[in-house]
Amino acid sequence: MKINLAVLFGGRSVEHEVSIISAVQAMANLNKEKYNIIPVYMTKKSEFYTGEKLTDINSFRDIPALLSECTECVFVRSEGKVQLIRRKMKKFGANLISDIDVAFPIVHGTNVEDGALQGYLQTLDLPYVGCDVLASAVGMDKYVMKILLKEAGFPVLDCCRFAAYDLDRAEECADEVEKKFGYPVIVKPINLGSSVGISKAKDRDSLIKAMEDALAFSDRILVEPAVVQLKEINCSVVGDSESAEASVCEEPVQASDEDILSFEQKYVGGGKSGGSKGMASLKRKIPADILPEQENTIRRLAVDAFRYLGCCGVTRIDFMIDMATDKIYINEVNTIPGSLAFYLWEPKGVKYTELLERMIQLALKRHRQSEKINYTFDNNILAMGGSFGAKGSKGSKF
Secondary structure: OOEEEEEEEEOOOOOHHHHHHHHHHHHHHOOOOOEEEEEEEEOOOOOEEEOHHHHOHHHHHOHHHHHHOOEEEEEEEEOOEEEEEEOOOOOOOOOEEEEEOEEEEOOOOOOOOOOHHHHHHHHOOOOEOOOOHHHHHHHHOHHHHHHHHHHOOOOOOOOEEEEHHHHHHHHHHHHHHHHHOOOOEEEEEOOOOOOOOOEEEOOHHHHHHHHHHHOOOOOEEEEEEOOOOEEEEEEEEEEOOOOEEEEEEEEEOOOOOOOOOOHHHHHOOOOEOOEOOHHHHOOEEOOOOOOHHHHHHHHHHHHHHHHHOOOOEEEEEEEEEEOOOOEEEEEEEEOOOHHHHHHHOHHHOOOHHHHHHHHHHHHHHHHHHHOOOOOOOOOOOHHHHHHOHHHHHHHOOO
């Protein structure tokens, strides 16, 4: 009997479209002899739809037309299992679409990758692929991630953190940045990826503008010193906190002299026939053009950081090498990387189908382990009835 696998993608995020590309890629490579693949598309209004056409990337050229041929749905837990049912119940006929055995979130960005969706699936007690709630939240919040990694001795750049209300004292914020770092600096939203809202500031005016731009996408931002002689290196990790291994390293290649890889360079520039291949389309050197000792350090740091943060499934950890000092820094942890970083595993002989299978098995392993934990505590507190009154234990008299 096949396993019913719900692939969730889309969502209320600026990386909505990237999620669609990543999910369609994955669904095309899942083992269809083992899994009954049930696509579940989340609109930008957080509505859930399912339908066979959601597996075809070309269907998304006209989303309203696509949804008119799909079924709006919801997840419910009933009689010890999770079911996907029609949201608009029919008076006659079946409303059950399918039982769901495991969920595979392939989502990017706020409201979906940051632990929100993971918490929903965990509340349903549904096994799900990828990082748990805490690791997802930490990976998305760049500031929290830096604090945790720095405390544990991992190499990260220092930073300043500001919130939306700090724009009322923008000049004071600029004073703080100038005193701490000088220029140039990088300004980025705390909880976004795909280079959205990120810019480089070379003076006070451009710093304040960069802060305003970043705050359009998030209510919190961070400012960190720019590495002038920068080499970017990415490395993927697969596993869980018990055991993990690193992929080969890649070096993203910019198509211009811009300081930061843009959203378009990452996802649009390499597309063919009008469609993007997601992160797989980015120009890159694989393996990265770095020294063997640098590669070994990066791969070791990637695995250690992955396990320390309690990650699960596949992540991509982005590094920076300061070519002026040869220092290596952890830049970001992507808990659900674009295209699930499959292109970093193929050089090691790991096919995409095999990588996806390993991720699903890790999800089932975690769920089995969670079932061994006692989430109940037998007591007779409710049997005491009205003795507590409306005030609870504080209002009771013993």
